[in-house]
Amino acid sequence: MVDNTKTTQKATRRFSLSWQLSLGMASGFFIVFILFALVVTAHIKQYYGMLPARLYHWLWGTVFLGGLATFVFAFLLARFILRPVKSIETTIEALRDDPMTDVRAQKTGPNDEFSDLISVLNRMIDRLQNLIAAQQQFVSDVSHELRTPVTIVKGHMDLLNRWGKDEPEVLDDSIKSSLAEMQRMETLINEMLNLTRAEQIPIENVQEITEIGGLTHRVFENFKLIHPEFIFTFDDDLTQVANVKVRQDHMEQILIILADNAVKYSSDRKEIHFALSQTANRVEIGVQDFGEGLSSEDAVRVFDRFYRVDKARSRAKGGNGLGLSIAQRLVTAYGGEITIESALGSGSIFTIRLPLYREDAAHGQLSN
Secondary structure, three states, X not given: OXXXXXXXXXXXXXXXXXXXXXXXXXXXXXXXXXXXXHHHHHHHHHHHOOOOHHHHHHHHHHHHHHHHHHHHHHHHHHHHHOHHHHHHHHHHHHHHHOOOOOOOOOOOOOOXXXXXXXXXXXXXXXXXXXXHHHHHHHHHHHHHHOHHHHHHHHHHHHHHHHOHHHOHHHHHHHHHHHHHHHHHHHHHHHHHHHHHHHOOOOHHHOOOOEEHHHHHHHHHHHHHHHOOOOEEEEEEOOOOOOEEOOOHHHHHHHHHHHXXXXXXXXXXXXXXXXXXXXXXXEEEEEEEEOOOOOOHHHHHHOOOOOOOOOHHHHHHOOOOOOHHHHHXXXXXXXXXXXEEEEEOOOEEEEEEEEEOEEEEOOOOEEEO
């Protein structure tokens, strides 16, 4: 408590930058004008003799009033120039008291160095709060989703500890069930980590360019190979090379999630359709299945974390309800959008739209 009081008193008695600038400019004025007055007086004495005392009084009075006027002007000017500093200080104090505060520094002057500093500070706070929110969400997801498998494994271990280790059938069943739950926990944690990373992509720092046509064809051919029981078709309407400013591994992950989802929820009609096209400034990728489909209520929530239309059936198929959330957050992070069109019993169409990038021949750079 004593330390806090001392700190507050020191902050109250501090020599502010406004006073420093004001006194510095006033002192500079005094020194320059006094030297000027001495030189002028010496020259006048040399040619005209002694000056009247009244003239000396006026001369030094002018020096004093000029220094005072300079001090006041410098103080007001410094206060005006340093207004953004107060806003920055208020914002940092609010961030210290509440890391999730909505307070942001405001630009109060022209487009200068302080404006650049405020922009950097606000972006840093936004980035920090996104990381904090992602961490909190991750902890919440882990605690919520891992509660059931941990309870199951604990139950089997308690069973074995009491009497099950003496029964070969019970021992075998408990070990298999526990291993299955451990495998599911491992998959779940990896997916949650991928989801957290997808929410933290600083798109302005991504420089990798991906050629979307070749990548989509590669994913298409891979799924044809690993799912020979399905019929895969591809409508490629691209007339030229289509580039997107997306990391290749992220783009491939998005397509694999959609294709795997289409395979997983296809029923009697085992057919998957890929489509690829582009407009003036966007590239569009579609993945269509002819399976179970979704109702309008489910389609609205299909991108939510851990949302499963039929939890028991989804879990039996290996779903955790995170794949589409990861895909949506990756697409959104890169400035695109993903939509779904679906109807019960008629399948679903997922469409990805991403900004199209072309090489600027004049500057050798990529432009939107």
